[in-house]
Amino acid sequence: MTSAANSSGALPASVDAMLELLTSRGYLAERSLATVTYLSLRMGRPLFLEGEAGVGKTEIAKVLSAALGRKLIRLQCYEGLDVSSAVYEWNSAAQMIAIRMAEAAGDTDRDQLSSDIFADRYMIKRPLLQALEPDVAGPPVLLIDELDRADEAFEAYLLEILSDFQVTIPEFGTVKAPSPPIVIITSNRTREIHDALKRRCLYHWVDYPAAERELAIVKSRVPGISAKLSQQVVRFVQALRNQDFYKSPGVAETIDWATALSELDARSLTPQVVGDTLGALLKYQDDITRMQGDTLQKVLKDATSEN
Amino acid sequence: MAINHLAPEQTEQFADNIVGFARALRAAGMPVGPGAVIDAMSALQVIDIGSRADVFTTLEAIFVKRHEHALIFKQAFNLFFRASEEWKHMLDSVPLPEQARKKPQAGSRRVQEAMSQPRMTETPQHQEQDLRLSVSDKEILQKKDFAQMSAAEIAEALRAVEKMHLPQAELLTRRRRPDPHGLRLDLRRTLRASLRTGGDIIDIHRLGRIEKPAPIVALLDISGSMSEYTRLFLHFLHAITDARKRVSVFLFGTRLTNVTRALRQRDPDEALASCSAAVEDWAGGTRISASLHNFNKLWARRVLSQGAIVLLISDGLEREADSKLAFEMDRLHRSCRRLIWLNPLLRFGGFEAKAQGIKMMLPHVDEFRPVHNLSSIQELITTLSRPLPPHHRSLIRSAA
Numbered sequence: 001m002t003s004a005a006n007s008s009g010a011l012p013a014s015v016d017a018m019l020e021l022l023t024s025r026g027y028l029a030e031r032s033l034a035t036v037t038y039l040s041l042r043m044g045r046p047l048f049l050e051g052e053a054g055v056g057k058t059e060i061a062k063v064l065s066a067a068l069g070r071k072l073i074r075l076q077c078y079e080g081l082d083v084s085s086a087v088y089e090w091n092s093a094a095q096m097i098a099i100r101m102a103e104a105a106g107d108t109d110r111d112q113l114s115s116d117i118f119a120d121r122y123m124i125k126r127p128l129l130q131a132l133e134p135d136v137a138g139p140p141v142l143l144i145d146e147l148d149r150a151d152e153a154f155e156a157y158l159l160e161i162l163s164d165f166q167v168t169i170p171e172f173g174t175v176k177a178p179s180p181p182i183v184i185i186t187s188n189r190t191r192e193i194h195d196a197l198k199r200r201c202l203y204h205w206v207d208y209p210a211a212e213r214e215l216a217i218v219k220s221r222v223p224g225i226s227a228k229l230s231q232q233v234v235r236f237v238q239a240l241r242n243q244d245f246y247k248s249p250g251v252a253e254t255i256d257w258a259t260a261l262s263e264l265d266a267r268s269l270t271p272q273v274v275g276d277t278l279g280a281l282l283k284y285q286d287d288i289t290r291m292q293g294d295t296l297q298k299v300l301k302d303a304t305s306e307n
Numbered sequence: 308m309a310i311n312h313l314a315p316e317q318t319e320q321f322a323d324n325i326v327g328f329a330r331a332l333r334a335a336g337m338p339v340g341p342g343a344v345i346d347a348m349s350a351l352q353v354i355d356i357g358s359r360a361d362v363f364t365t366l367e368a369i370f371v372k373r374h375e376h377a378l379i380f381k382q383a384f385n386l387f388f389r390a391s392e393e394w395k396h397m398l399d400s401v402p403l404p405e406q407a408r409k410k411p412q413a414g415s416r417r418v419q420e421a422m423s424q425p426r427m428t429e430t431p432q433h434q435e436q437d438l439r440l441s442v443s444d445k446e447i448l449q450k451k452d453f454a455q456m457s458a459a460e461i462a463e464a465l466r467a468v469e470k471m472h473l474p475q476a477e478l479l480t481r482r483r484r485p486d487p488h489g490l491r492l493d494l495r496r497t498l499r500a501s502l503r504t505g506g507d508i509i510d511i512h513r514l515g516r517i518e519k520p521a522p523i524v525a526l527l528d529i530s531g532s533m534s535e536y537t538r539l540f541l542h543f544l545h546a547i548t549d550a551r552k553r554v555s556v557f558l559f560g561t562r563l564t565n566v567t568r569a570l571r572q573r574d575p576d577e578a579l580a581s582c583s584a585a586v587e588d589w590a591g592g593t594r595i596s597a598s599l600h601n602f603n604k605l606w607a608r609r610v611l612s613q614g615a616i617v618l619l620i621s622d623g624l625e626r627e628a629d630s631k632l633a634f635e636m637d638r639l640h641r642s643c644r645r646l647i648w649l650n651p652l653l654r655f656g657g658f659e660a661k662a663q664g665i666k667m668m669l670p671h672v673d674e675f676r677p678v679h680n681l682s683s684i685q686e687l688i689t690t691l692s693r694p695l696p697p698h699h700r701s702l703i704r705s706a707a
Contacts, residue, residue: 035364042353080481092494099506114502190612198372
């Protein structure tokens with residue numbers, strides 16, 4: 001692929017190499033995630049990651065850009081996100097000054113003026129346009145974060161960019177990326193993304209990690225934590241995910257909680273310390289209320305029993 | 308061991324396998340296009356086909372575009388790539404969705420009737436009576452076929468529903484469009500226009516905000532006690548879905564089914580047929596609490612996030628009414644802009660909320676309305692067109 005040949009940070013040559021690359025940056029991925037990431041790099045296709053909040057979807061883009069030495073360009077989506085904040089905008093104030101200057105100089109050639117005004121230097125480039133520009137380090141990593149928060153109109157706009165990696169600007173012409181950026185799109189599923197967009201991407205559902213992997217993640221992200229505590233933390237969180245909560249804790253919450261516990265110098269989980277720090281794990285009052293009393297005792301007993 | 312027939316040197320068989328697999332997935336109800344097949348082939352050439360797991364992930368990334376399909380894909384993959392001689396039985400062994408099974412064609416009843424007698428009114432009523440008798444605590448896996456509806460009834464309901472003006476209470480979005488009375492200056496267009504006059508600004512262009520109808524989410528009770536009404540409501544919801552973009556429809560009896568996609572089909576008969584095919588517990592019992600729980604947990608965040616109006620269409624006759632029901636209603640109420648409960652029981656003059664379930668639910672709704680005939684649906688529409696609740700009023704205005 002062209003992108004592989006042009007880049008200075010070489011792309012991994014196999015799934016195992018991909019896995020190693022991610023691990024080297026502290027991202028302990030499931031093999032399946034490493035596989036789709038590898039495929040998306042090799043095939044030059046956007047990677048569409050869906051999953052609950054806090055399972056590490058955004059993180060993978062950051063890790064990729066760091067590991068491959070590419071620029072990370074992030075587009076955070078929100079309702080009403082439009083072309084002028086996502087792609088480009090004209091610097092109208094500067095344009096107006098230029099027009100006045102031309103007038104003052106007695107320059108009245110309209111065509112000349114128009115091509116002067118709509119030139120590159122009056123253009124304010126937003127993330128999507130930046131991502132199409134050539135970069136010395138190789139094509140950048142473009143993170144389109146939480147696409148489900150943008151509205152359908154913006155999603156439709158993305159179709160052209162994602163399939164041809166080009167943008168058409170009426171006053172300017174078409175800007176096409178010399179080599180396509182690495183695109184990671186994330187969604188929390190607060191709304192369904194249209195099939196047309198998903199079709200252009202490789203899709204992967206990022207799930208909560210298995211206990212063993214989560215333990216490794218906690219150990220690598222919270223260095224000071226004791227083996228006993230980290231094991232109890234992971235067992236506790238995994239048990240919580242089996243409960244019928246409105247919002248189960250993600251990996252990000254596990255790390256937060258482990259950090260909190262380790263800041264409090266907790267040696268092991270006790271009802272007292274869990275009760276005090278539950279807010280790091282559960283973010284809905286209903287869920288926290290449900291965790292009082294018997295449920296808490298039971299989960300806690302299971303989590304701490306074998307130690 | 309299982310995938311040696313996938314070895315790249317046997318390219319032809321390899322291609323056959325992928326095509327066959329894609330066909331199997333299609334038969335199992337997954338939307339797999341020819342583009343995906345080509346993608347799959349090139350992906351498998353990129354990847355080193357060493358492990359079954361990698362092949363699985365690769366194909367999954369290409370064929371599965373919705374999380375709901377992951378399970379079907381997994382089953383299909385396991386069956387298909389079990390051993391090369393076994394895969395031919397694939398089509399028989401994958402559980403097919405109901406649409407794929409033999410059933411009367413949607414609308415066949417209408418066609419038959421159109422060809423013979425002008426009217427047949429008794430039969431459908433008779434059928435409904437039977438269904439109501441069969442309500443029990445056990446889940447009844449019974450399907451009611453919309454194709455068996457009487458032509459006269461459909462025509463009548465449809466005519467009425469089509470005549471109705473759909474709700475137009477609108478939300479202002481954050482998106483803008485050219486609008487001469489807008490508040491914001493459109494500098495880009497103003498400048499472009501000014502170039503035509505050599506830089507003199509003559510016309511100021513402005514931007515106003517775009518308005519969109521508020522999304523509607525309908526939760527329709529299809530249990531036995533509601534069977535007289537569900538058909539009409541489905542037609543109503545189909546008409547709404549047809550005309551607006553942001554409508555989601557869920558049916559619930561003992562379990563919750565999302566039929567939004569099914570209802571999107573243009574022809575009402577087709578739409579209702581695939582709707583009834585998607586539902587497993589047609590005219591069975593009711594478990595409102597459990598269904599609401601599922602909705603709150605799996606769907607609320609996905610369909611209510613843009614300030615939706617929820618229509619809960621149910622008689623509220625819940626057998627297991629306890630504090631859980633109140634809890635789920637409260638959660639639903641707090642996650643939407645407005646919760647309107649449509650209850651056909653309200654048609655009785657001296658209706659009192661005696662049933663335990665109704666008592667539990669009532670405190671958590673914004674509005675409690677009857678729906679049992681077309682005129683009450685018309686009233687509902689008037690309600691939906693009214694300005695939305697005060698806490699959102701700054702963003703909203705009711706269309707004239």
